[in-house]
Amino acid sequence: GDSVTQMEGPVTLSEEAFLTINCTYTATGYPSLFWYVQYPGEGLQLLLKATKADDKGSNKGFEATYRKETTSFHLEKGSVQVSDSAVYFCALSEGMMAAGNKLTFGGGTRVLVKP
Amino acid sequence: NAGVTQTPKFQVLKTGQSMTLQCAQDMNHNSMYWYRQDPGMGLRLIYYSASEGTTDKGEVPNGYNVSRLNKREFSLRLESAAPSQTSVYFCAIDGVSYEQYFGPGTRLTVT
Numbered sequence: 763g764d765s766v767t768q769m770e771g772p773v774t775l776s777e778e779a780f781l782t783i784n785c786t787y788t789a790t791g792y793p794s795l796f797w798y799v800q801y802p803g804e805g806l807q808l809l810l811k812a813t814k815a816d817d818k819g820s821n822k823g824f825e826a827t828y829r830k831e832t833t834s835f836h837l838e839k840g841s842v843q844v845s846d847s848a849v850y851f852c853a854l855s856e857g858m859m860a861a862g863n864k865l866t867f868g869g870g871t872r873v874l875v876k877p
Numbered sequence: 878n879a880g881v882t883q884t885p886k887f888q889v890l891k892t893g894q895s896m897t898l899q900c901a902q903d904m905n906h907n908s909m910y911w912y913r914q915d916p917g918m919g920l921r922l923i924y925y926s927a928s929e930g931t932t933d934k935g936e937v938p939n940g941y942n943v944s945r946l947n948k949r950e951f952s953l954r955l956e957s958a959a960p961s962q963t964s965v966y967f968c969a970i971d972g973v974s975y976e977q978y979f980g981p982g983t984r985l986t987v988t
Binding site: 766770794796804805806807808811813851853855863864865867868869 | 917921977979
């Protein structure tokens, strides 16, 4: 079945440092890929997405490129802020099936940015 | 949270008690989902409903039942709560490109 693997964390950084969170996946077809962010005490928010190979998703200074050859979708940000402290989830979807669209999530990576 | 509401926000139950978690959407989407979130395990699908009147099991359905009351509402019921069901529960709906949008969650503690 489908699976998503991401680094466990926590990742602790200083403000303005470079952030990378690795995400790799296994899937039977050609999935769409997502990064979600969860701030303390809140629900998950879609951060960015990519629906086909070589697509780059970007939002709020974060980027991730869909690499089919390495089955990866690593999240990067060039200069983090304290407000980026959150838990980040990588996820995939194989697309709509007759009975709904099922997302598969990684375990989440906690990021703590210190001033 | 893209028009997905959940009630209650917090709940404490004793083992064996029952409760229903409510989810409602104002986006007129067909598919709705219930997930649970546990530390280090990401989100796991409990049940989903692809359309009004249909429901299907996800990855971890044991101990839960669901009702798709109408297109707008999808409820999750715990008939006899167990400590293993202590978790954060999220309802979600589909977006336009296979992404999903989540409600704010219900934090449930079973003692």
